[in-house]
Amino acid sequence: MGNARLYGLRGAVRCQNDVADIGSRVAELYDALITGNGIDEADVVSFIFSVTPDLNAANPAAELRKSGRGLSLALFAVAEAPSEGALERVIRVLVHCYAEEGNAPRHAYLNGAEALRPDRAVRPGKRRG
Template identity: 35%
Template structure:
């Protein structure tokens, strides 16, 4: 069965190093909390708000050991008035036997506001 794991985080500035570092942190937590083996990842899609263009956040995956062949794609998030700025969102699809309600979605920094019902402290 293929399941989706969601993640989102924010950065404080449109800074390449911060974009990559925060994306890496989020992806690693998504994998760890869901016991994800990179061999079982179907794909990772990453979107960024229009105010982030200093780096491709997909670069973060290439910094994680064993993730060399994981398919990843970046895209812009739609610009909705009043939406959370400096936000990076991820949809990771994985092959798993876990039930939908067992997926641990990761929201970090200001992105915790997006899904307070899913945030674990």
């Protein structure tokens, strides 16, 4: 990688409180961030997940590993601080990765989580203008 810098990618996904849905939604979020930003897993430093208190069926970091993704990455999950009126059933992520300087980060808000950051929501295949 030529002139790389460290970026922070944000993302979130809503899901049901069951192991299968948490696993599939976290894999979908991972794929959207990695593919959407054209980065290799080798360029990723860490994935830090936060989970709303109503999602307790599975740990998103463990489910990502079960999917065969992120096996060599630093993955960490924490409980989201509860707040009045917060969107329920949400897994958020902050990804630290290296990418070519000048790349515009493509954040991923999926399955209803677009409501959290409509200014950053990008449909697959579309760039913010």
